[in-house]
Amino acid sequence: MKLGASLIIGGALFALAIFVGLFAPWLAHTDPVMDANLMNAEEPPSWIWWFGTDAQGRDIYSRVVHGARISLTVGIVSQLVNSVIGVTLGLTAGYWGGWWDDFVNGLTNLMLAIPSLIFALAIMAVLGPGLTSLLIALGLTNWSFTCRIARASTLSLKSQGYVQAARVLGYGDMRIMITQLLPNMLGPIIVIGTLGMGGAVLAEAALSFLGLGIRPPYPSWGSMLSEARDQITTAPWLSIFPGLAIFLTVLGLNLLGDGLRDILDPQSRSRRT
Amino acid sequence: MTGPPLIEVEDLRIDLDVGPSRVAAVEGVSFRIDRGETFGLVGESGSGKSITALALIGLLRQPLSIGAGAIRFEGREIQGLPAARQRALRGNRIAMIFQEPMTALNPVSPVGRQIAEMFVLHKGKNWREANQLAVEALASVRVPAPERRVNDYPHQLSGGMRQRVMIAIALACGPDLLIADEPTTALDVTVQAEIIELMRNLCAERGTAILMISHDLGLVANVCRRVAVMYAGRIVEQRGSADIFRACAHPYTQGLVDSLPRLGSRAVLGRTRLREIAGVVPAIADFPNGCRFNPRCARATEICRTTAPETTLLGADGLVRCHHHA
Ligand SMILES: Nc1ncnc2c1ncn2[C@@H]1O[C@H](COP(=O)(O)OP(=O)(O)OP(=O)(O)O)[C@@H](O)[C@H]1O
Ligand code: SF4
């Protein structure tokens, strides 16, 4: 069935990336930073150097494998921060309404009006490069869609019988939000989160490429691309493999997001049946 | 009886904000329910039964609000209590079940957890104790294999089972008053009878008072000791259930009684149609002057169109609101 395909392929690609990231020290052939050897500089891919080597003779395969750690950490952690911020703001705004709702709406519109990468770029410029700054910059700038969805879901769920019933049974606001509202909007939130994770992996690559994210010699896929820029014609494998890693990971996350939408989103579910 | 009644409603008015003006959706409503008593509120759709119940548990929200009068629970005014104290009453001392067992349960939470939540919320139990109590609560509403059923989600249960779960949730904390707002209208007739019987027995065992709300006079009179009939936001007659059928005083009540099918009557044999009251309840904004029932009333005279009737006491605890009551 068609529904399963994107879920399975996307899930497999994402699982592969997670696996590689988790077991990077065992999968890598050499140390990604220290094992430089000018004797092996710029070797093309071969049985010994699977993905070739760079100008300092470092193994590209090992660097791509270690890069998965950084890219996925950034993707997962920053998206989690975004989801928590978006859900908290959207849920409370939809539930309480009033001036708080107006304030959150204004903030969301502001975030939507400025491309989040530009926003992240500005934060990185202030905080300086590094993993922590990346997590902060990407975690604070991409919650507006989650917030919108959470707010809209809250508005429609608020009038449901079980939310009214909870109020009648003496539930407080917090308990209503956590037990009645949040679990019932989780489907779309997870879908947005998965897609957002792909976006964060790309954003990390872009910022690192611009020299604002992870700085060489540490291997993130973006920083590897950045380093490989000058040798794109002479040693194309330097760009191809990190580029492919980004491509497959982001593709996997997008497919997974689509597949999850099909099974989690009640609207597309009713369309199918 | 000594001490204050369990709940006492005195001259309650509920305002409805419509744009700049406000109109009274419910007016001059007074009744009392004693501990362990069964009291019914009957009336057509839109007569104000549900919003009266919401006022009782302090849950009227804009555009509705309490305009005047008092609601006292064990002698203490509910409106005066701080929000947290009001919340501690809801679900704990005063519980409520609704018409729609399909939508009143959270679809993504196992029913056992939804029962257990009540013990955690109101009785300070930990989850382990609460889950154990939930199994017992489910057993008490005669759900078979409760220790397995607690793990079921609402969609895995039939309508009747779901309403049993609702009753288990409502009675979990041993409330003093159970408000049942059309608890069975969404169910099959046979299931209806079972649910009503269950609710009645459980409440009788535990000494829980019932406020039953319905448009079905027969059902309410069957379950409740006393009945109040509401029309267009006012109580028009209040009697002991037996008296309602024997000698109802208000023309509207008479209409309700006449519209009930009676065993052996010609209506049941199908020779004549059930007599219905012609017309509908007016919308709040179009309440007529004088007696609100006058456009539909056969006994109406000039005074009915100009002056609203006051309540007249009938016997020990009956009252009627009509110029020409029987
Ligand atoms: N939230 C609200 N906003 C505006 N009007 C309302 C609201 N809730 C109730 N009303 C109005 O108040 C009146 C009484 O409503 P209520 O729900 O108490 O009727 P009811 O007697 O319970 O009827 P039913 O048998 O249909 O449940 C109705 O005219 C209704 O339109
Ligand atoms: S007061 Fe008049 S109109 Fe109203 S019920 Fe009595 S007789 Fe009918």
Ligand SMILES: [Mg+2]
């Ligand atoms: Mg109602």
